[in-house]
Amino acid sequence: MTLQQLLYALTISEKGSMNKAAEALFISQPSLTLAMKDLEKEIGITIFRRSSRGVELTNEGADFLVHARQIYQQYELLRDKYTGSVDIKRKFAVSTQHYSFVTKAFVETVKKYDTRKFDFAIRETKTADVISDVGRLRSEIGVLFESDFNRKAINKMLRDNDLDFTSLIDCRAYVYLWKDHPLAGEESISLSMLKDYPCLSFEQGDQSSLYLAEEILGETEYPRTIKATDRATMLNLMVGLNGYTLCSGIICEELNGSDYVAIPFKEDRNHRNAKMTIGYITKRHSVMSDIGETFINEIKGYLEKIDQ
Numbered sequence: 001m002t003l004q005q006l007l008y009a010l011t012i013s014e015k016g017s018m019n020k021a022a023e024a025l026f027i028s029q030p031s032l033t034l035a036m037k038d039l040e041k042e043i044g045i046t047i048f049r050r051s052s053r054g055v056e057l058t059n060e061g062a063d064f065l066v067h068a069r070q071i072y073q074q075y076e077l078l079r080d081k082y083t084g085s086v087d088i089k090r091k092f093a094v095s096t097q098h099y100s101f102v103t104k105a106f107v108e109t110v111k112k113y114d115t116r117k118f119d120f121a122i123r124e125t126k127t128a129d130v131i132s133d134v135g136r137l138r139s140e141i142g143v144l145f146e147s148d149f150n151r152k153a154i155n156k157m158l159r160d161n162d163l164d165f166t167s168l169i170d171c172r173a174y175v176y177l178w179k180d181h182p183l184a185g186e187e188s189i190s191l192s193m194l195k196d197y198p199c200l201s202f203e204q205g206d207q208s209s210l211y212l213a214e215e216i217l218g219e220t221e222y223p224r225t226i227k228a229t230d231r232a233t234m235l236n237l238m239v240g241l242n243g244y245t246l247c248s249g250i251i252c253e254e255l256n257g258s259d260y261v262a263i264p265f266k267e268d269r270n271h272r273n274a275k276m277t278i279g280y281i282t283k284r285h286s287v288m289s290d291i292g293e294t295f296i297n298e299i300k301g302y303l304e305k306i307d308q
Helices: 003-015 018-025 029-043 059-083 100-111 127-135 151-160 231-241 290-307
Strands: 048-051 054-057 090-096 118-124 141-147 163-172 174-178 199-202 225-228 244-247 260-264 275-283
Touching: 003 018, 003 029, 003 059, 018 029, 054 059, 090 100, 090 127, 090 290, 100 118, 100 290, 118 127, 127 141, 127 151, 127 163, 127 275, 141 151, 141 163, 141 290, 151 163, 163 290, 174 231, 199 231, 199 244, 225 231, 231 244, 275 290
Parallel strands: 090 118, 090 141, 199 225
Antiparallel strands: 048 054, 141 275, 163 275, 174 244, 174 260
């Protein structure tokens, strides 16, 4: 098994076909096919199923590529550090629940690097996809939250994907709404006060469960609910429908604008407040890249400022 073979396998997976992978690697398709057959014979598994539509990863192949990607990324870091190679762009990706402060930290991170030398990606996505992306090393870092309600389910998913969770900050629930909402002037807001307004939440897909909700107190039943898939739509629904969502209270006005307010959630006998722990996930036993460390430090710096 060679690093070249690992690169070939990773490129085939990324491109989805032998032809496109061969073009990207500047080799002939027969040479690429032979290299893959030799690799599969050596490791004793079938990595790709070949068909007229292209290639598909087998389950064994997907597991193999998780480890192959990790090994190849470490090789790239070592090569760049000691050879000063600038021919190949390094990649850095983050997957996250919908947090504006994470986007802010990502922006500040990108500013510190030459985008001609790096491929950057940020994916605001569903909770399950955050975990899957980091588990498959599609993203180096993921950002999500745990609470007493979802911790058992989330931790099982993290274990199944060989991931570690590192805490960043503990928060209580806030009600997030438009500044001209009828309740925007309240010092605190209870659920009974919100009964006439729709609760907004991020859609988690067809197989979603309450444990994957991005909003704290996601287990609560709300009389009116509307789901959205992105932050921009969520903000528009707050204005157009006087909707609200329950969040951490950590809002980046630079990105979300100043037309929205976060007001402390007021608990009562039937609806207790809860603590959410926002943190980041990484592949277990992996070594974080310098870009990853910069990104995490940007998040920590932002959170320290708002906590003062």
